[in-house]
Structures are given as structure tokens and as C-alpha cells.
Amino acid sequence: MSIIELIIFLVLYIVLPFVGFAKLFEKAGQPGWQGYIPVYNAYVIIKLTGKPKWWIVLMLIPAINILAIIGLTIDLLKSFGKFSLRDWAAGIILPFIYLIKWGNDKETKYLGPSQTQEFREKHSKQLKKSSAREWTEAIVFAVLAATIIRTFFIEAYVIPTGSMESSLLVGDYLFVSKMNYGPRLPMTPLSFPFAQNTMPLINTKSYSDIIKLPYYRLPGFNDVKKGDVVVFNYPMQSDSPWNRPVDKQDNYIKRCQGAPGDTLSIVNAQVYINGKAMPNPPQGQPSYLVHTDGNALNPQLLTDLHITLVNQSSPSDYEMLMTRQSAATLKGYSNVKSVTESIQPKGTFDRNIFPSDPTLPWSVDNYGPIIIPKTGMTIKLDKSNFLVYRRVIEVYENNKLELKDNDIVINGKKATSYTFKQNYYWMMGDNRHNSEDSRFWGFVPEDHIVGKALFIWMSTDSAGSFLNSIRWSRLFKGIH
Incomplete structure (x- = not known):
């Protein structure tokens, strides 16, 4: 998202709705300036609607505050005589139009706090709902609540391939925590609920990229650590024929082997970080x-x-x-x-291995050394590492990178060094000889990190039948 697009988004969904709140507050006998102060304007809405005052606490809890804002907005609209589902949708989806419209509309008047018994009795006819409307509202609320839980807290994930065997098996159903590394805010907010990038059955795009938001992550419990089993967006789809936004790229699951700033090498299938041998996955399958x-x-x-x-x-x-x-x-x-x-001898060149450079005779079993980029780290750029960091600089950090004769040119200027803008990680499957991972496509950017795999809540074996297909011993098993 460009700076102009960001400014437009902030004006539409922050500034203009506050203008609408100010106009509505004045209709209810409150000073208009109160509508422009974040959080305090929510307190005023709580007072105008008759909601319990402890609701203000919900405004301070990430993710929960989104549901609270939607609920408060609907209650405020009721207080101004907007009782239809259509009005509620208009006030939530297009607040920059309808809140200002109703704030300037002479026919729109404050009727009182909508959450009081007196208000409900007085307007019982307008508040009465048909069965169809009750079901519609229940479904909409359930979808909103589930979407918020999936986006900010925890998400279900199924193991589709054998790259993590035997640590994780095909058919394992996991819960992935978004809180551990901090929930990543949606970059493409206009999307069909629960679909990653394609619509079921019809196989078309499940999202619109009319609105694209910049990467931002809320605070988490900890950073990605070596040894964590991590779900992330497959980085090779950033500039593929699909050209998908980061948060709509396919989900992959691997184990983090290298953190930002580490020097990683693989010698005879043994991973070394900064010269120290790393523990091998106990259930890995060489x-x-x-x-x-x-x-x-x-x-x-x-x-x-x-x-x-x-x-x-x-x-x-x-x-x-x-x-x-x-x-x-x-x-x-x-x-x-x-x-x-079976270990490929040192010096074997595998063309499928990143960065596919004959001068770097690397394979799945003998690789590197390679330095993993870190935010603020500056490296010297030359022909020896140009291909190693080209994708990071050009694709993940959005620069125009060229090699002209013996010179490296970034955004039209000759460059002998480069400073990285974000952290990167090195991910590998536990099934080292049956895993397409960082050895094949390089670094995983921080903005691609989805969450940490916590535990297996269900596991099924396609070779089994009925109850025999359930791997009972794996149910609610933690992931280590």
C-alpha cells in the first residue's frame, strides 16, 4: 500500500466516522468535540446507549475491541432510530458516508439509550424480529466472532504432506497460536471468511485486493525461536503467476532452524548455527x-x-x-x-537448491555457510552473494535490483552494501530428505509468519476405516 492509499484509508475509516460521531453526539446533547477523541468517544457512546460502563475495558483489548466497536455502533444506531439490518450494515461497512449523513439529517433524532428496558418497551414494535432476521443476525455474528478468533487468537490447520514426519503426520489437525508471535493484522481485509486464497468448489479468488494494508503485527508473547514449529505463508508466491498478497499465499509448516543474524551451515546432514551443532529432530526421517x-x-x-x-x-x-x-x-x-x-557428498551441486548457483556447490546435506538477514543488518554486496540476497532485496523489500557489468545497482544507484528492513528465518522440515524448504527457496520474511503450532487436536489415517482411522494416541498431543 502506498502512502497515498494509506492516507485515504485512514481518512475514510478513522477521520470521517469521527466527524459523524461528533454530529450525532450534538443531536444527543453532548459536545461535538467528544466524537473526535479515540476511546473517550466510545465511553460517550456507552453512556448514550445505556451499556454497562465496564464495556470501556473491551475497547483496550486487541481483537476483542473490534467486536465491541461493532456492537456499540449498532446500539448507537438503534438509539437514533435505525432499526433495520440494512441500516446497521451501512453504518458498519460505510461509516464515512452514513454516520455523517445521519448526523446532518434533520429527521434523525436521538430517541434515548437503546439498552434500557424503557427503550425496549417503547420501541418494541420496531425491535421485534422475524425468525429469518434472528437467524441472519446469529449467523453474521458467528462469522464475525469466528473470523476474529481465527485472525487474532488461534486457527486450525491440517498437515497435508509428509515433510514433517514423523514429528507430525499427514492427517494431523493442529491448533496454531497467533498470540505467541503477535497477531498479524490482515493485509487484504476484503476476503471471504475462512477461505485462504481460493473459493471452495468454484476455485476463484476468495479476496479482493482493492484495499491493501501495510504489514503490522501486534505484540506477542515471544519471538520465533530456533526449534519452534512454525506456520508461515509460502514466500515463493510473492512474484509467481498467482502474484498473491502475503497473507493470501499458501500456508506451510516447518521447523525454524535459523533466526535473524545467525550463520547457518549444513555439513553431512547436520545443521550448524554459528558453528554449533543443532539438535536433530528426534522423530525426523532421514x-x-x-x-x-x-x-x-x-x-x-x-x-x-x-x-x-x-x-x-x-x-x-x-x-x-x-x-x-x-x-x-x-x-x-x-x-x-x-x-x-544416505548423504549427498560435499561439493555436489544440486540445481534445485537455493540459489541455484554453480559457484556454490550446495545440496540438501551439505549447504552454506549462509548469513540470515536481520533488521538493520548491513552487508557488503558483491557478485559472490548477489544471488543469495537478490530475492530478499528485490521481492520481499520492494527494490529494483540490477547487475550491470561488475556493478550492483539498487533503485538506479550503484550499491556496495545493503541494510535489511525486516527479519528473516530459515525453515526446514523434520523429514530432511522429503521436504521442500528453505534449502530450495531461501529465507522466510517476518511478515510471512502466521503463528506457532501448539498441539494436535485430531489425527486421522486415510488408510484406516471409520473409528480405526483415528490415531487415538495423538489426540491433544503437544508439539515439540
Whole structure:
């Protein structure tokens, strides 16, 4: 959102509604200036509508105050004789038009505090609701309440792929906390409730980008820490053919391996941060080469040990994904001759690995070192790191970046250094050999962070049937 668009938004939804409040206050015998003071104008509305005075506390609680403002606005409109659902929608969605209109309308008069018994008895005919209207209001309120809870507090999420196995399984249903890292305010507020980016069934856009708000995050309990299981928006859709806004990009879930300012490297599948080896996920599934005597492995054994067959190159040679505990168990079977962890040799160049530069012969098992950007950090820019930080500077931080001959040019000016505007993170799946993560597409910007995975509330296995499809042992299991 440009500065001009931001100013227009603030004028429409902050300044002009306050003008309307001031006009309505004057009709109710209150000084008009009270309508221009945030929070205090809510106190005046509470007084004019007859609401309990403790409602002012709700105005100070993030997210809850949105519902409180909607409720107070509706009660204020009732006090001025606006009893229809259409009037309420107009006053909430287009306050910059209708509050001012009613404030200047001679026929609109203050009828008294709408939340008193006397008011209800006097205007019982206008306040009487049909069954259809009661259902409509209940549904609208439920959608609003659920949307606010989903946006600011907690959201359900399902594991769609095996990139986090065996820590998290396909079919695990999680609750993701928005409060831990601070709720991120919607950047595209005009969207269909509960749809991430496409409408169910009809598969069209579920949002409008007419209004785009800048990134802002409310205070949280803590920052993203190494080892946290984090849900974030997939950053590669920022400039993809979809070109989706940040908060409408697909949700991914990975474990944070590197924090802002860290130097990360991977040596023979072991992650190092600032030269120190990091703990490996206890339920991670590396790739193993299994050699047998030629006799087939029992399929039930593979199921019991949660082993995934990747490839069978001969009757006696397999590539499999499994935990280290499962590998140790498998070695004990008489027809298994060897179980060896499969690691790509150092110096192997994988074109699919970020930043796809032959001068950086990196792979999933041997990578880096690479410095993770941090807000305010300044780095020297040259050809050796141009491709590493190009996407950050150009896409995530909205600069025009060019390489002209031997010079790096940012926004038309030659640059030898760059200072980062936000924090970045390095995310990896626990299933290291079956995970598309930061090794493939680089850094995750702070404004893409959605929340922290807390616990599994339901888990289903598609291979099971009816009650047998529920993984009972995983219900309400915490995520570590």
C-alpha cells in the first residue's frame, strides 16, 4: 500500500466516522468535540446507549475491541432510530458516508439509550424480529466472532504432506497460536471468511485486493525461536503467476532452524548455527539405503516402523525414509544386511537448491555457510552473494535490483552494501530428505509468519476405516 492509499484509508475509516460521531453526539446533547477523541468517544457512546460502563475495558483489548466497536455502533444506531439490518450494515461497512449523513439529517433524532428496558418497551414494535432476521443476525455474528478468533487468537490447520514426519503426520489437525508471535493484522481485509486464497468448489479468488494494508503485527508473547514449529505463508508466491498478497499465499509448516543474524551451515546432514551443532529432530526421517539378502521385507513391518519406501533399485536394495530408532530396529532383522544413512557428498551441486548457483556447490546435506538477514543488518554486496540476497532485496523489500557489468545497482544507484528492513528465518522440515524448504527457496520474511503450532487436536489415517482411522494416541498431543 502506498502512502497515498494509506492516507485515504485512514481518512475514510478513522477521520470521517469521527466527524459523524461528533454530529450525532450534538443531536444527543453532548459536545461535538467528544466524537473526535479515540476511546473517550466510545465511553460517550456507552453512556448514550445505556451499556454497562465496564464495556470501556473491551475497547483496550486487541481483537476483542473490534467486536465491541461493532456492537456499540449498532446500539448507537438503534438509539437514533435505525432499526433495520440494512441500516446497521451501512453504518458498519460505510461509516464515512452514513454516520455523517445521519448526523446532518434533520429527521434523525436521538430517541434515548437503546439498552434500557424503557427503550425496549417503547420501541418494541420496531425491535421485534422475524425468525429469518434472528437467524441472519446469529449467523453474521458467528462469522464475525469466528473470523476474529481465527485472525487474532488461534486457527486450525491440517498437515497435508509428509515433510514433517514423523514429528507430525499427514492427517494431523493442529491448533496454531497467533498470540505467541503477535497477531498479524490482515493485509487484504476484503476476503471471504475462512477461505485462504481460493473459493471452495468454484476455485476463484476468495479476496479482493482493492484495499491493501501495510504489514503490522501486534505484540506477542515471544519471538520465533530456533526449534519452534512454525506456520508461515509460502514466500515463493510473492512474484509467481498467482502474484498473491502475503497473507493470501499458501500456508506451510516447518521447523525454524535459523533466526535473524545467525550463520547457518549444513555439513553431512547436520545443521550448524554459528558453528554449533543443532539438535536433530528426534522423530525426523532421514533417507537410508537398505541392503537385504534378497528376501522381501514384510509390509507389516514397514507399517509398524513407519518406514516409507522411496525406491527399490534391485530385489535386495532399497531407499527408505525412517527415523533413526526405526533404522536401529530394522538392522536387527536377519534378512537385513546393512542400513546406511544416505548423504549427498560435499561439493555436489544440486540445481534445485537455493540459489541455484554453480559457484556454490550446495545440496540438501551439505549447504552454506549462509548469513540470515536481520533488521538493520548491513552487508557488503558483491557478485559472490548477489544471488543469495537478490530475492530478499528485490521481492520481499520492494527494490529494483540490477547487475550491470561488475556493478550492483539498487533503485538506479550503484550499491556496495545493503541494510535489511525486516527479519528473516530459515525453515526446514523434520523429514530432511522429503521436504521442500528453505534449502530450495531461501529465507522466510517476518511478515510471512502466521503463528506457532501448539498441539494436535485430531489425527486421522486415510488408510484406516471409520473409528480405526483415528490415531487415538495423538489426540491433544503437544508439539515439540
